[in-house]
Amino acid sequence: MRIMILGGDGYLGWPTAMHFAARGDDVTVIDNYLRRQIALQTDSEALIRTPNLQERADLFGASTNHRIEVVIGDCCDYDLMRRVVRDAQPEAIIHYAEQPSAPYSMRDYRSAALTLDNNLKATFNAAWAVIEEAPDAHIVKLGTMGEYGTPSIDIEEGWIEIEHKGRKDTFLYPRKAGSLYHTTKVLDTDLLYFYVRTYGLQVTDLMQGPVYGLRTPESDLDERLQPNFHYDDIFGTVVNRFLTQAVAGIPLTVYGRGGQTRGYLNLLDTLQCVDLAVRHPPGAGQLRILNQFTETFSVNDLAEKVRRVGNGMGLSVEIQTVDNPRAEAEEHYYNPAHSGLKDLGLQPHYLTDDVMADLLETVMRYKDQIQPRKVLPRVRWKR
């Protein structure tokens, strides 16, 4: 298939590009290095320095004989987007091209404005490039489970039937996100839904939980093909921060009471899910929403698991509660559906002790490069 990946330099974008290229798909990636630029500006650079996107594509090509076409440019530039879509005629566009950090989006006016503008415009331009140049293309958009927030009712997969005063209708499941970044994903969904209804676009919106994992079959070919590993408070997930803290001998920083529960998944399962979505398009005029995670943990569960496995490996892992920099429920009901991707064929990889040990071992190889100042929160939600 002809696949285009927006945000191909990212933690998910690059492994996704290799995944499809290795299967013989015709892959074009676009990226403007926004994440690298923000990481540089906020002293949040990844633990493992990765070559640039063209260099990674060249290394991958040399290892596998599979070519990844690289375009360096901004998805917010519509002339570029339109031209690239016209030339490549993608059957699927996988859209990761968003400012992905919740803390960055809560930092100040400027970073909030950049997040809103970049994320909405990239999504809007992707929709319009499809409308004008490739109307049959399937947009596979990475949303987030964070769009739903933590409601007191069960979270369904994107849609809910409401019975009200004796009548019924079906609506997008209501969303109430916990950061401006997550809110931009709510807006993206609203925007895509409008163009699905009006111009018959076909869209899959993948409501993904936090992803962990440092390797894929393709990244194992060459150390320089590894996914980005951010462990800082801006781009690092809680899993990455805990792994790094465990290795560096810093107590794991649990924000507040630690009952915050989310759906997690392995990077290998992100690749499976995106592949399943791409190979099973929903059809014209359809907005398909799938909840993309394999198991739920609270922050306390996760800290406990890192401590147990880490201590078993000879690390000395402690857990410390810190004042929560975010505005979020620290104890809450959480029961999200996630059967859609399993129905399509997803075979989950769970966060077993072996997987946790492998993650810790990988980080231990880079222990000398850990900068402890990066693992404590620098951005507070409340002003």
Added chain:
Amino acid sequence: MRIMILGGDGYLGWPTAMHFAARGDDVTVIDNYLRRQIALQTDSEALIRTPNLQERADLFGASTNHRIEVVIGDCCDYDLMRRVVRDAQPEAIIHYAEQPSAPYSMRDYRSAALTLDNNLKATFNAAWAVIEEAPDAHIVKLGTMGEYGTPSIDIEEGWIEIEHKGRKDTFLYPRKAGSLYHTTKVLDTDLLYFYVRTYGLQVTDLMQGPVYGLRTPESDLDERLQPNFHYDDIFGTVVNRFLTQAVAGIPLTVYGRGGQTRGYLNLLDTLQCVDLAVRHPPGAGQLRILNQFTETFSVNDLAEKVRRVGNGMGLSVEIQTVDNPRAEAEEHYYNPAHSGLKDLGLQPHYLTDDVMADLLETVMRYKDQIQPRKVLPRVRWKR
């Protein structure tokens, strides 16, 4: 009170400015003439040419001795917004500063992009100027009943309690708008709700239906203080188009089956509603949503009323069905709540035959200036 009006040159903005100034409030208006510029570019200029905003403020000042402070500038320019809010320290900010045309938003990529960018950025900047410079200010945002679309269940005022699988929670009422313009208002609400939750803003979101009316007590002081009257397919409402067609002897153009039902209100009631909202702020950390209309009509009802009253005045009014340029339900359930503003004290002015006759008489004074080519649809939703 210290009142700031964003979009003070508009059909609602200018009468609102005069209304508050006439009551002794301290009024600052901002406008960048975006609507005038789009009207010029799309051959959609108003029937009655109005002086520019500074000239109108000067005329009003000369008639009443009440001063309206005019700032010509773009609410998308945050440096300007922040400075104006810092200097004026408004207690209420009435936010009309949006590209208000649904057809314009559906015209092409460029007009859609302008609508999305302008409307979101103006709202975002208003929120941030309040956060940073006037945290106690009450934002009174003009939303639209069009955010809700035409669901099969009763439309509540902004919120709905959902009972699902034995549990309950309260959410924003689900929204499904019929144009990109209306969708930007959905996004505005989502964005403001996020900042209400996170930073404790106080916001009233007025979900307004189409407004008709060509005079207010203040505009009657001088013909040059009249509200803008757009009758074209870009900025004109269905009421204005029908009035103009009736006067010009063009059959009233009903789009499709004509069962499209909406909640309408008189311009006098918009002023009442906004005044009531401003004088009764909801309190910090509250997003209050009020449905702002006084009565519902279908397009067929409205056409029939214009025909009946027009023919009684000696006009020769015919009704013609035209192919619907929009994507919308032409027959649908519609039962929206609207008790909140009545509870605050709204005394409705209904669209009686006398009111209709007064509207027709006003338009008849400008009959020679009607350009018939402007009253037929130029923008189609379906591509």
